[in-house]
Amino acid sequence: MIKILSFYKIKKTNKLNILKKILLDEIIKNEIKGLLIISKEGINGTLAGKPSNISKISKFIRSTFKFEKFDIENSTSAKCIRCEKASNYLNKKGFKNVYMPKGGVINYFNKTDPNKSKWKGECFVFDNRVTIKKNTQVGNYAICNGCRMPISKKDMKSKKYKVGLSCPKCHDNLSPNQIKRFTMRHHQIVNSKIPFKYKR
Numbered sequence: 001m002i003k004i005l006s007f008y009k010i011k012k013t014n015k016l017n018i019l020k021k022i023l024l025d026e027i028i029k030n031e032i033k034g035l036l037i038i039s040k041e042g043i044n045g046t047l048a049g050k051p052s053n054i055s056k057i058s059k060f061i062r063s064t065f066k067f068e069k070f071d072i073e074n075s076t077s078a079k080c081i082r083c084e085k086a087s088n089y090l091n092k093k094g095f096k097n098v099y100m101p102k103g104g105v106i107n108y109f110n111k112t113d114p115n116k117s118k119w120k121g122e123c124f125v126f127d128n129r130v131t132i133k134k135n136t137q138v139g140n141y142a143i144c145n146g147c148r149m150p151i152s153k154k155d156m157k158s159k160k161y162k163v164g165l166s167c168p169k170c171h172d173n174l175s176p177n178q179i180k181r182f183t184m185r186h187h188q189i190v191n192s193k194i195p196f197k198y199k200r
């Protein structure tokens with residue numbers, strides 16, 4: 001069985017390089033897969049592995065980052081790090097009536113008739129669907145392999161959009177080394193006869 005740990009914490013740190021190193025060592029030791037983003041503002045990740053190893057890494061991250069409370073979610077995110085950042089920002093700017101939907105945006109979509117929904121546009125989700133529409137169907141965006149930002153159908157018509165490599169936002173900023181790495185990665189994915197599967 002595989003267990004998934006999804007979490008984030010907004011907590012300032014200036015010890016990025018040390019934290020990166022000790023986290024990576026622990027992740028490799030416990031054969032954990034997934035994506036972990038660590039920045040000066042905090043940590044955000046979705047990790048997968050054997051249940052016993054996931055609980056080890058969960059304890060390790062908590063103690064390393066000295067979290068009293070850890071925002072751990074199950075498969076769907078009840079709260080969103082962007083909502084939290086955006087609401088903090090709006091509060092600081094003096095907006096008085098800032099609310100977050102109870103149970104998160106996805107819950108709002110599930111419970112609201114799309115014709116009566118107040119939602120405009122599509123909603124970014126942290127999986128292969130990239131975005132979903134207010135009727136919870138898969139949206140119209142893809143992800144750019146160069147900058148990991150969502151790209152619209154209009155972006156894909158640009159000359160700066162290259163499948164597996166770049167989009168109009170990052171095309172001019174990629175280093176020769178990045179171009180080489182991303183091209184190689186895309187080549188490997190396209191030519192792989194084995195479908196991507198989580199391996200223990």
Ligand SMILES: [Zn+2]
Nearest residue numbers: 144147167170
């Ligand atoms: Zn891009």
